[in-house]
Amino acid sequence: MKLLEINNLHASVNGNEILRGINLTVNAGEVHAIMGPNGSGKSTLAGVLAGRDAYTVTDGQVFYQGKNLLELNPEERAREGLFLAFQYPVEIPGVNNSYFLKEALNALRKHKGLDQLDAIDFLALIKQKVKIVEMDESFLNRPVNEGFSGGEKKRNEIFHMAVLEPLLSILDETDSGLDIDALRTVSDGVNKLRSEDNATIVVTHYQRLLNYIVPDFVHVMKDGRLVKSGGKELALELEDRGYDWVHEEAGQTV
Amino acid sequence: MQLTDQHIPWYQSRFEAFEQGLNGTTSTSMHAIRRKAMQRFVDLGFPTAHQEEWRFTNIVPITQKEFQPIVRSEIKSATKIDIQPHLVEHAHHLVFLDGVYSPELSDISSFPAGTKVGSVAEQLKSHPELILPYINTMGEENAFTLLNTAFLWDGAFLSVPKGVLLESPIQLLFLATDRAQLFAAQPRNIVIAGKASQFKIIETYAGLAENTYLSNAVTEVVLGDHSIVEHDKMQKESMNAFHIGTTHVQMSAASQYTSNVISLGGFIVRNNITARFEAEGAECILNGLSLGRDTQLIDNHTVIDHAVPHCSSHELYKSILGGASKGVFNGKVFVRKDAQKTDAKQTNKTLLLSDDATMHTKPQLEIFADDVKCTHGATIGQLDEEQIFYLRSRGINLDAARDILTSAFANDVINRISIDPLRRMVEHMILDRLKKNHKTSA
Numbered sequence: 001m002k003l004l005e006i007n008n009l010h011a012s013v014n015g016n017e018i019l020r021g022i023n024l025t026v027n028a029g030e031v032h033a034i035m036g037p038n039g040s041g042k043s044t045l046a047g048v049l050a051g052r053d054a055y056t057v058t059d060g061q062v063f064y065q066g067k068n069l070l071e072l073n074p075e076e077r078a079r080e081g082l083f084l085a086f087q088y089p090v091e092i093p094g095v096n097n098s099y100f101l102k103e104a105l106n107a108l109r110k111h112k113g114l115d116q117l118d119a120i121d122f123l124a125l126i127k128q129k130v131k132i133v134e135m136d137e138s139f140l141n142r143p144v145n146e147g148f149s150g151g152e153k154k155r156n157e158i159f160h161m162a163v164l165e166p167l168l169s170i171l172d173e174t175d176s177g178l179d180i181d182a183l184r185t186v187s188d189g190v191n192k193l194r195s196e197d198n199a200t201i202v203v204t205h206y207q208r209l210l211n212y213i214v215p216d217f218v219h220v221m222k223d224g225r226l227v228k229s230g231g232k233e234l235a236l237e238l239e240d241r242g243y244d245w246v247h248e249e250a251g252q253t254v
Numbered sequence: 255m256q257l258t259d260q261h262i263p264w265y266q267s268r269f270e271a272f273e274q275g276l277n278g279t280t281s282t283s284m285h286a287i288r289r290k291a292m293q294r295f296v297d298l299g300f301p302t303a304h305q306e307e308w309r310f311t312n313i314v315p316i317t318q319k320e321f322q323p324i325v326r327s328e329i330k331s332a333t334k335i336d337i338q339p340h341l342v343e344h345a346h347h348l349v350f351l352d353g354v355y356s357p358e359l360s361d362i363s364s365f366p367a368g369t370k371v372g373s374v375a376e377q378l379k380s381h382p383e384l385i386l387p388y389i390n391t392m393g394e395e396n397a398f399t400l401l402n403t404a405f406l407w408d409g410a411f412l413s414v415p416k417g418v419l420l421e422s423p424i425q426l427l428f429l430a431t432d433r434a435q436l437f438a439a440q441p442r443n444i445v446i447a448g449k450a451s452q453f454k455i456i457e458t459y460a461g462l463a464e465n466t467y468l469s470n471a472v473t474e475v476v477l478g479d480h481s482i483v484e485h486d487k488m489q490k491e492s493m494n495a496f497h498i499g500t501t502h503v504q505m506s507a508a509s510q511y512t513s514n515v516i517s518l519g520g521f522i523v524r525n526n527i528t529a530r531f532e533a534e535g536a537e538c539i540l541n542g543l544s545l546g547r548d549t550q551l552i553d554n555h556t557v558i559d560h561a562v563p564h565c566s567s568h569e570l571y572k573s574i575l576g577g578a579s580k581g582v583f584n585g586k587v588f589v590r591k592d593a594q595k596t597d598a599k600q601t602n603k604t605l606l607l608s609d610d611a612t613m614h615t616k617p618q619l620e621i622f623a624d625d626v627k628c629t630h631g632a633t634i635g636q637l638d639e640e641q642i643f644y645l646r647s648r649g650i651n652l653d654a655a656r657d658i659l660t661s662a663f664a665n666d667v668i669n670r671i672s673i674d675p676l677r678r679m680v681e682h683m684i685l686d687r688l689k690k691n692h693k694t695s696a
Contacts, residue, residue, distance in 0.1 A: 050647050078649035090644040094662025103658065104648040111649070143662075144644075160648060
């Protein structure tokens, strides 16, 4: 089933065009990796998909489950099952992590026409989900991301993902700032959440993460375009040869 | 110096009528104090924006009106149903209608022996010697405190003896009734903490209707050595009312005073707190949270006087301003020459929810000692867009995201209220206020 379809997407920030014609189709059950050097537009693509208003879409279309995604505001996208794991998860002093997540989950449930979870059922749920990312339960009652280490923040993102059970997850540089143990835990968490019904887009600079979250497709982004696509072996080739050789073949594969 | 928009003669004529009603009891010491205050009020007049202390707080809407000061003869009634929504669970309560004590609505049974709880009017009749030493002992003299003293009639009297710990908080509930006429409710409260006593009081100010009146309260708090007092104030007057609340705090050795002032109601609000350290080792904590909307003006003025060494003071005042509301914070800290080892910290933070809201903040530290730790900081900002986006990206709608972040800003102060039912009440009222804001903006 086709979850996401991006056609000729152009987007700019403050008048500077960052995305210059992205084409991508993601089906349920697939994991896509988008790789590319810094400044190639990877995070911009993630931001546009999640509904960040700093970006202006100047051309193209994005369909999510057949709906025009660009017409939805960020919370509507989330309620329809889209999830962005932030590259820099935001600290929110004074807002309890589990309280926040309960509000979010109940907003999603309401949208689906499901009953609101009460405090007891919610607690039971999060205690089970927190194990997926091997996160200490004490993080549940701390303010969202405040004082968390880099690794704890990324773990918390995947924990949110586990609770909200999205259909399409976009992991924006989830590996940055993680040591090898944290990387393994976070990846294990993501893998446990994979199913035939959902899909994941992994945005990363390094191939390292893809040893753990094995993609079905790898795309190389350069100057706001996906210039080369292939299977998981493409990631290894990029690791060996860097990104410089890719532009020579630009346009051949996408 | 009298200005044409100030109705000084009106208050003089009201004073004469008040005196006539006293039927020959005008020769008491109390009345001599009233007369003196009236004279000072006439000499001084109401403050104007030319005076530094009132620069950002234009009180012309108050001074151009004639408020009838309420004393005993004009009591209005209210029912238990009227007071119910304002009562804090598990607290004793003293109820005042337009500043006059209502024994029928109050519940002050079962206090430990020696604890005196009741009304100032009763005490003035039976034991004026218990009251008089605490009238006008300190604090800055201004038209409002003078007016309160000139018409001094009633208020709450609480005296907790040495070593007594009160389990339940005491709520002083000041309700403004719905009168056709403009009126001034002017309670004078006296709270005395005996040596090593410990208790919590809640001052609640509320309007029963959305009428216009002046609530002009003065509360004197005297802490004995090693006493511990938490003093919470919850103000939700009518949105058309004026609230001037003055608190004087006198602190003895190693005493500990915490004040949490929550301001929600009122068209013009001025909270004055003056705390003075009179012996070493004491600690004073002043916190405040103000929520402004429409064209509300909420002004907090604090003065902490470190007159002696080894005392500490901590202030955290926060404002959340929407609509075209205005906030004022003025925090004076005096550290006198001998007050070595003073530890004073002052923080003022403001969250502006709209482009039309304004905040005036003025820390004022005057330090004459050389071995002290004094800090102050003020911030004014808006909700963080990145935080809003983060919440929305998880499915929370824009209004709810703003509310969550605004409440988080407020919680810092609310969490300092140690009385659980009161804290829940305050949380609830703040959420309610935020929801109302959506309706008006929609």
